[in-house]
Every structure is written in structure tokens, then in C-alpha cells.
Amino acid sequence: MLYFSCTPTPELYKRTFTQEDLDSFDKMRWFGGAYQGTPAEKYLLLEGLKHFPEKASFWRELGIAGLKRGIPYMFYPYYDKAVQYDSIEWLGYRGYCILYFNRDYERALKDFNDLDPLTPNFVDHPQAQSIDYMRGICHLKMGQHEKALEYFDRHLNSEVETVGEDYVATYAFLYKGITHYEMGDKQAAQEAFEWGLRVHDSNADLEYWLAKCLLEKGDTKNALVHIQKAKNLFKQGYKHGRNYTEDFYQTYMPYIEALEKQISNI
Amino acid sequence: MKLLDENRLEEIRYNSAMEKEYYRLYSFKDNKMNLEKEMGWFHFDSCVTQIKNASVVNWGNPQDSFKIVRAFSSGRDLDIVRTQNTIQDTIVEGYSSKMFHSQLENDWIFEGDSVHYSFDTKLIYAKGMGLFESISKGEQNTRHMQLVEQIPWETFSKMKDHGTKRVAYIDPNNTIDDHSNFKLCDKEDYIVDYYNGDPPAGVVGGKPVIWDLLDKHLDPSKIQGQSGYMTFRFVVNCNGEAGRFMIEETDLDFKQTTFSQASKDHLYEIMKKIENYQATKLQYKENVDAYVYITFKMKDGKIIELLP
Numbered sequence: 390m391l392y393f394s395c396t397p398t399p400e401l402y403k404r405t406f407t408q409e410d411l412d413s414f415d416k417m418r419w420f421g422g423a424y425q426g427t428p429a430e431k432y433l434l435l436e437g438l439k440h441f442p443e444k445a446s447f448w449r450e451l452g453i454a455g456l457k458r459g460i461p462y463m464f465y466p467y468y469d470k471a472v473q474y475d476s477i478e479w480l481g482y483r484g485y486c487i488l489y490f491n492r493d494y495e496r497a498l499k500d501f502n503d504l505d506p507l508t509p510n511f512v513d514h515p516q517a518q519s520i521d522y523m524r525g526i527c528h529l530k531m532g533q534h535e536k537a538l539e540y541f542d543r544h545l546n547s548e549v550e551t552v553g554e555d556y557v558a559t560y561a562f563l564y565k566g567i568t569h570y571e572m573g574d575k576q577a578a579q580e581a582f583e584w585g586l587r588v589h590d591s592n593a594d595l596e597y598w599l600a601k602c603l604l605e606k607g608d609t610k611n612a613l614v615h616i617q618k619a620k621n622l623f624k625q626g627y628k629h630g631r632n633y634t635e636d637f638y639q640t641y642m643p644y645i646e647a648l649e650k651q652i653s654n655i
Numbered sequence: 656m657k658l659l660d661e662n663r664l665e666e667i668r669y670n671s672a673m674e675k676e677y678y679r680l681y682s683f684k685d686n687k688m689n690l691e692k693e694m695g696w697f698h699f700d701s702c703v704t705q706i707k708n709a710s711v712v713n714w715g716n717p718q719d720s721f722k723i724v725r726a727f728s729s730g731r732d733l734d735i736v737r738t739q740n741t742i743q744d745t746i747v748e749g750y751s752s753k754m755f756h757s758q759l760e761n762d763w764i765f766e767g768d769s770v771h772y773s774f775d776t777k778l779i780y781a782k783g784m785g786l787f788e789s790i791s792k793g794e795q796n797t798r799h800m801q802l803v804e805q806i807p808w809e810t811f812s813k814m815k816d817h818g819t820k821r822v823a824y825i826d827p828n829n830t831i832d833d834h835s836n837f838k839l840c841d842k843e844d845y846i847v848d849y850y851n852g853d854p855p856a857g858v859v860g861g862k863p864v865i866w867d868l869l870d871k872h873l874d875p876s877k878i879q880g881q882s883g884y885m886t887f888r889f890v891v892n893c894n895g896e897a898g899r900f901m902i903e904e905t906d907l908d909f910k911q912t913t914f915s916q917a918s919k920d921h922l923y924e925i926m927k928k929i930e931n932y933q934a935t936k937l938q939y940k941e942n943v944d945a946y947v948y949i950t951f952k953m954k955d956g957k958i959i960e961l962l963p
Contacts, residue, residue, distance in 0.1 A: 401805040402784060424698040426822035426848075428672035436671065458823035458848060459886045459948035459963065465909030491884070492952060492960040493907070633850050634963040641863050 411440060426454025445475035449482070456490050457633060464490075472500075480504040481515030488523055489634050498527040512547055519544050522561055526637055529564060534572045541565040559589045560629065560636075566598055567638055575602045593622035594629040594640045600648060609655050616649045656785065663691075673815030686715035695725065699845055702727045712755055712780065717742045729940075734762040737776065747788065750781035759791060774798075823848075823946060825888055825899045831923060832889075837898025839890070839944050846890060849947045852935030856891045856945035859931035862961045865949065868928050869958060877921035879956045883912050885919065886950040886962075887926055893942035895934040900926070907954065922951055 414437075423429035434447045441447065449471035455463025468486065471479040484500030487493045501520040504513055513520045525540035541564055548557040562585025569578035582599040586592065596619035603612035622628065623645055629636050657665045662684065668677040680692040688711045693704035702725040713719035720738040727733070741756045759774040774791040781787040784802070791798045806814075820826075827834065827843075839846070849856040858864055886903040902919055906912040926949065934942040950962035 401807070402802060403804045404802065423671060427698055428817075428819040428821065429670040429674065429698075431819065431822075432671040432673075454822035457850060458946065459888060459950050460823055460903045461884050461905040461909045462903075462911045463822060490963060491909075492962065632855075635862055635961075639861075641861060643860075643863060 406440070415441060415444075425450075426458065430454075443474045445471040445473075445479055448474065449479055456486055461491055477504070477507050480507070481513045481520055484520070485516045485518060485523065488527065489631075492530075494527040494530045498524060498531075501527070519547070521547065522564075525561075525564060525568075529568050529571075530637065534568050537568045538565065538572075541568060554588055557588060559585055559592050559595065562588065563592075563594055563598065563629070563638070566595075566602075570598065570602065575605050578602050579606075591622055591625075591627045592629075593619045593627050593645070594638075596622060597640050597645055597648065600652065604648070604652055604655075609652055612652045613649075616645060616652055620645050620649060664688075669815065672819060673811070673817070681711065687711075687713045687719070690721070690723065693723070693725075699847070700727050700729045702733075712778065713739060714742065714753065730765060732764040734764060736760045745779065747779055747781055750784060750787070752779050752781040752787060754779045823888060823903075823948075825890065825901050825946065827899055830899050830901050831919075832898060832900040834898035834900075837890075837896060838892065840893035840942070841944055846944045846946055847935065847937065849891075849935060849945050852937045852943065852945065854933055854935060856935035856947045857933050858929055858949070859895075859933050864929065864931075865925075865961055868925050872925050872928065873958070874921060875956065878915075878918045878953060878958070881914055881918045881953045881956055882907050883914065884950050884952050884962070885914050885922060886948050887923070888946065888948045890944055891932045891934055891947050892944045893934050895932045895942075897929070897932050897947070903948075918953075 423433055431451070434451050437444060437447045448467050452464040452467030452471070455461070455467070464486070468479065468483050472483055480500050481504045484497040484504070487500065488497035491497075501513075501524050504515075504520060521540045521544040525537045525544060528534070528537035528540060541561060545557060545561050545565065548554075548561070562581055566578045566581030566585065569575075569581055579599060579602040582595045582602065585595045586599065589595070596615045600612045600616035600619060603609075603615060619640075620642075623640065623642060629639050656667075659665055659680075662682055664681045664683070666677070666679040666681065667675060668679070670676045675696055677693065677695045679690060682689050682691050689709035690704075690706055690711050691709065693706070695702040695704070705724045705726065707722035707724065708720055710719045710721050717739055720736060722736050725733040725735070737757045737759045739755055739757045743754045743756070745752050745754045755778045757776045757778070759776045761772045761774070763770045763772075772793055774793045776792075777788075777790045778786065779788040781802075784805075787802050789798075789800045884903075884905040884907075886905070887900055888903060889897050889900040891897050900923065902914075902923075904912050904914050932947075935945045936942050948963070950960075951958050952960035952962060
């Protein structure tokens with residue numbers, strides 16, 4: 390709170406913060422409250438950083454609007470400060486941001502790999518995603534398929550063991566299958582997509598990729614069944630996608646229609 | 656704050672960026688400070704206040720209550736009832752003060768639904784200074800405000816003239832397109848970001864549409880040797896029209912850079928071939944204007960990714 394005066398005042402008040410005051414501010418979960426990326430938020434955070442120059446969460450927040458709004462140079466320097474002051478908390482999140490928003494797989498992978506030894510015997514989940522799963526995506530996109538499979542399998546085994554197969558997110562099956570597919574092992578790919586569909590029976594992406602495998606095996610009859618399922622599920626909204634960015638290997642209706650046409654013409 | 660005359664006080668409350676947030680006019684009569692007028696301006700919203708019982712503080716009668724309804728332009732109403740319970744004399748940092756304890760009941764009302772919040776509130780007024788501290792304890796959180804510094808108006812005027820804009824603001828006077836025929840549907844301050852609405856604002860058909868255009872029209876010689884993130888930022892208005900294009904340039908190490916003019920001109924020419932844009936829609940609202948971006952990520956003269 391800040392007051393100003395239009396009438397002459399002989400002595401204006403200025404508070405001196407005690408260590409006790411600063412300790413109590415430091416415990417606050419929320420420093421004010423302003424919409425992300427607004428001048429109001431910026432000035433709040435800068436005021437906070439005057440008192441707590443090593444507060445990682447303030448630095449991190451300063452960079453988020455630049456990230457979401459497509460300006461990497463307005464994101465990275467701030468997030469870098471957050472990592473500098475609290476690497477255990479923010480390395481994994483930075484890796485997540487760089488992976489999804491900037492598609493810099495080498496740099497994201499380095500963040501995940503640097504984080505892992507800082508938290509021994511623990512699988513980190515920045516932004517609610519396992520770093521093993523995200524390491525799998527990095528290796529897949531870098532064309533390092535064996536390493537990708539290693540991490541997708543590690544992630545799937547860990548999830549099955551800790552939360553049970555029914556609670557494993559669809560995309561781990563999808564990316565494991567795509568990794569096999571890109572390696573040319575269509576049978577293993579098919580098994581991964583079918584495994585995913587046993588757990589999640591309504592998923593356009595798994596159906597689309599399964600149809601691709603079946604077509605390449607020459608099983609056009611079943612390929613047609615699955616591509617039509619993919620089409621219906623896609624229309625109903627049972628499809629891959631995420632907020633802010635396109636997902637990896639996101640399926641679009643023209644892809645499904647092209648494959649359906651290809652299958653139907655055989 | 657400004658004393659207009661013996662009995663009237665004008666208060667303008669500013670947010671942390673020194674942008675006007677509330678205008679309030681108070682009067683003083685019979686040991687009471689009464690709210691006579693209130694208006695508010697916020698991010699994407701504003702309010703006018705209907706005053707039902709104007710007594711903000713009552714030095715004479717501890718049991719008085721204050722009732723107002725803030726009607727927001729977004730369609731919500733905030734019904735506020737603050738009932739004063741006790742008044743205590745106190746000293747704060749050497750200043751003779753009065754502490755007003757009250758119970759605050761807030762009801763947010765929107766299209767027949769309402770959400771209720773209760774707060775135990777403490778207001779401390781210091782003699783000669785006005786409101787010194789306020790603490791509102793709710794079930795889930797506590798809001799605590801303290802006077803930090805008094806500054807002369809002249810100093811404040813200079814501070815508030817900072818000219819800082821939102822992150823990723825597009826200055827309409829500094830764009831690469833002639834947008835004289837492009838019209839916003841609402842005020843510039845009400846342009847949202849592409850991810851605020853559902854569906855998000857962007858290109859109808861998504862990235863495959865842009866990849867197709869690149870397949871057909873990209874001349875690799877025009878982007879030869881270029882590396883980094885070339886981001887076209889623009890506005891998609893409520894009618895799905897695009898305008899106010901500008902370019903942000905970042906290298907692969909996340910530092911600001913400059914791409915060749917030929918590469919920028921060429922990719923902008925390809926951008927201009929996009930025919931259909933999706934306007935975004937906020938919950939409970941019609942389509943709105945939105946900031947959108949498309950990034951061409953390049954490495955050694957090749958486009959390796961489209962973002963977001």
C-alpha cells in the first residue's frame with residue numbers, strides 16, 4: 390500500500406522493514422496478485438526482488454509470459470536465474486518449457502539429466518510429467534530411438550508399478566509405438582498401440598497409428614476398421630492435444646482422411 | 656488522496672504499476688466516513704458501485720454496517736456487507752490509532768450462481784495518516800496490506816509515467832503491415848492472448864496448413880544461413896481477421912538477434928498466404944480479439960520447427 394499526498398506534509402512516513410517482516414514476507418505463497426505479463430505483475434515482482442533478490446519463483450514468474458507469448462529472449466534469462474537460485478525446484482520445469490515451447494531437445498534433455506542426480510531415488514515430475522517420459526520424447530525427436538525406448542519403458546514400468554496400468558497416460562504408449570515404428574519394427578509398434586488401446590479404448594491417435602501398422606502389414610480390412618474408428622473418435626474429441634502448443638506427433642483430420650483414402654483405394 | 660473541502664476526501668487507488676484502479680469519494684458527517692461514489696478499472700474489466708449503506712467507518716457506533724454492490728462490466732456482481740463489531744484505541748509505530756474489527760461477507764454473483772466468502776477484518780487508521788493497515792483473514796487465505804511509504808504527488812506522477820506495456824504488446828505504430836483496414840472489435844487493452852479462450856486463436860487447420868504453404872512457396876536461398884526463432888506476432892480480431900504484424904527475433908541461445916531482411920520479407924510473404932484464422936471465444940462472452948504468434952525455428956538455413 391502506498392499513499393501520496395497533494396497537500397504539503399512536513400514529514401512523510403517510510404517504513405523500515407525488520408528482519409522479522411522480511412521473514413514473514415518470505416513465507417508468503419503469493420506476492421500480491423496481478424494478471425501474468427501485465428505491468429502490474431512486473432512491478433510487483435520487481436518490488437519483491439528488491440527485498441529477495443534470490444527468490445527463484447519471482448525470477449521464474451517474470452519469464453513465463455515471454456515463454457507463452459513466443460518471445461524466447463524474454464523467457465530464458467529470467468528462468469535461468471530461477472534455476473541458478475533453486476535448481477532442484479526449477480531445472481525440470483525449465484526443461485519442460487524448452488521441450489514443449491522451444492522444441493530444443495538437446496537443451497531440455499540436459500536439464501532433465503542435470504536434475505536427476507540432484508534427487509536420487511526419485512522420479513521428478515515437473516509440470517506433472519515424468520522426466521523419464523520427457524527424456525524419451527527428447528531422444529525420439531533427436532532420432533536416438535534406442536535411448537527413447539529405454540526411457541519410455543522405464544517410465545511405463547514405473548507407472549504400472551506405482552499407480553497401475555489403468556492410470557498410465559495414453560501418450561506413453563503412443564510414443565513407445567511411434568519409436569518402434571520409426572525403427573521399422575512394425576510388429577512391436579502394433580503391440581504398443583494395442584496395449585494403449587486396451588488401457589484407453591477411445592483414442593483417435595492410437596487408432597490412427599494402429600491403422601498405419603496394419604496397412605503396412607497388408608491387413609487392409611482391419612486397417613480400414615481402425616482408421617474409421619480414429620475418424621469417429623477424432624470428431625468426438627478423443628484426440629491428442631495440449632494447451633499453449635501443438636503436441637508431438639499431433640494427429641490432424643487431413644492425415645486421417647488421407648490414410649483412409651489410401652486404405653480404401655487398395 | 657486529496658481533501659476537496661472540509662468534509663470531502665477524494666481517493667484514487669493505483670495498482671503496483673501505478674495504473675488507476677479505484678476512484679472513491681468520501682464524506683465525513685456525525686463521526687462517520689461515508690463512501691459517496693466508487694468506480695473501478697481492472698484488467699479486462701471495470702465496475703461501478705451501488706452504495707446501499709455508505710458508512711465505511713463509524714467512530715461513534717461500533718455496530719454500524721457498510722453495504723455496497725459492485726457491478727462489473729463482465730456481468731458479475733460483488734455484494735459486500737461489512738459489519739463493524741468493535742473499535743479499539745491503539746498505538747501503531749508511535750501513532751495514535753483506532754482499530755476497527757469487522758466481519759466481511761462477500762458474495763460473487765453471476766448468472767444466478769453465487770459464491771460466498773467470509774473474512775474477519777481488521778482496519779487500523781492512524782491519526783493524521785488515514786488507513787495504515789488492513790488484514791482480512793478468510794478460510795483459505797489472508798490478505799494483508801500495510802502502509803509502506805508516503806510520497807509527494809509530484810514524485811508519484813513521474814513514477815507512474817513509466818510507459819511500460821504488457822509483455823508482448825504490439826505497438827500499432829510499429830508494425831510491418833499496413834493495417835489501416837484492420838479493425839479491433841474492442842478496446843486495445845481488452846486484447847487477450849491466443850491461449851485464453853476456447854477454441855484458442857490461431858490458424859484454422861493448424862501447422863499442416865503452414866507446412867503446406869512452405870512446401871509450395873519457400874525459396875531456400877532466401878533463408879540461407881539463418882538460425883534462430885523468427886516469431887511473427889499479430890492480432891486475430893473477433894471476426895477472424897489478422898493484422899498488426901510484427902517480428903521478434905531470437906537466436907538459438909535465447910538471445911535477441913537480427914535476421915536478414917530478405918528472410919523476414921520472404922517468410923512474411925508466405926504468412927500473408929494464410930487464408931483462414933480462428934478467432935477465440937471467452938467463457939460467457941462472444942468472440943474477442945487476441946494476440947497470436949507463429950514462430951519459424953531455423954537452423955543453418957532450414958526451417959526445423961513451427962511453434963507453438
